[in-house]
Amino acid sequence: MLVKNRIYNNTLYVLLSGELDEHSAYNTRITLDEIFENNNFKQIIIDLSELDFMDSTGIGVLIGRYKKMKDKKIPIFICNPSAHAEKIFKMTGLYEIMPKIV
Amino acid sequence: MREMINEMTISFKAISVNEGFARACVAAFCAQVNPSLDEITDIKTAVSEAVTNCVVHAYPKKVGDVTIKVELFENSVVIYISDMGVGIEDFEKAREPFFTTKPNEERSGMGFTVMESFMDKLDLIKNQGKGLTVKMEKFFSIKKNLAVGE
Numbered sequence: 001m002l003v004k005n006r007i008y009n010n011t012l013y014v015l016l017s018g019e020l021d022e023h024s025a026y027n028t029r030i031t032l033d034e035i036f037e038n039n040n041f042k043q044i045i046i047d048l049s050e051l052d053f054m055d056s057t058g059i060g061v062l063i064g065r066y067k068k069m070k071d072k073k074i075p076i077f078i079c080n081p082s083a084h085a086e087k088i089f090k091m092t093g094l095y096e097i098m099p100k101i102v
Numbered sequence: 103m104r105e106m107i108n109e110m111t112i113s114f115k116a117i118s119v120n121e122g123f124a125r126a127c128v129a130a131f132c133a134q135v136n137p138s139l140d141e142i143t144d145i146k147t148a149v150s151e152a153v154t155n156c157v158v159h160a161y162p163k164k165v166g167d168v169t170i171k172v173e174l175f176e177n178s179v180v181i182y183i184s185d186m187g188v189g190i191e192d193f194e195k196a197r198e199p200f201f202t203t204k205p206n207e208e209r210s211g212m213g214f215t216v217m218e219s220f221m222d223k224l225d226l227i228k229n230q231g232k233g234l235t236v237k238m239e240k241f242f243s244i245k246k247n248l249a250v251g252e
Contacts (some may be wrong), residue, residue: 060208
């Protein structure tokens with residue numbers, strides 16, 4: 001899993017590339033938490049266009065980050081999910097806490 | 103009775119680095135009956151969920167093995183994912199959406215729900231000795247194109 005990020009116009013853009021499963025979850029959590037520590041943004045957009053695979057472990061990772069950012073009142077949005085990731089998001093109700101943006 | 107056209111078994115340690123291997127291996131085996139990309143992705147996800155359960159839950163003390171047996175039919179695949187670990191006491195509870203025995207570990211509790219949604223059949227079987235077998239079946243929508251002239 002490769003995580004890239006940049007801040008533009010008070011928005012933190014995060015690009016996840018690779019496979020998000022139990023094996024990559026631990027490092028992904030740590031990397032995202034480090035990036036989210038920075039306070040120079042008001043919202044987060046997670047771009048999944050380069051995510052090749054995700055299972056329900058990925059949902060756990062995303063919900064964990066949502067809980068941390070909720071305390072800081074920073075919303076997280078999802079963009080460019082694959083049809084497959086979208087199926088898991090709809091099944092788990094993730095979009096209710098992390099809306100999809102186009 | 104329908105005829106099995108191919109069969110394979112793999113066994114590996116229940117450690118997370120093997121999840122990618124397991125799902126890629128099962129997907130590659132299924133590819134010979136020309137399933138759609140969507141069907142392959144569904145199978146990879148379901149396999150990943152079942153193997154994750156073995157890695158996370160089956161062996162709390164000493165790491166054991168995961169065995170995957172795949173039976174391939176012309177229009178479907180049956181996958182058995184087994185461990186010799188602690189097993190599950192309450193199958194019904196385990197299959198409930200959002201149920202997890204590890205609520206402090208950021209776990210979604212959606213593993214069995216995902217397997218059920220992405221596959222067509224899901225059964226949990228208590229092994230004779232110990233541990234659990236997850237049996238899943240997926241039907242392929244597109245009939246295999248038979249080679250002409252063979």
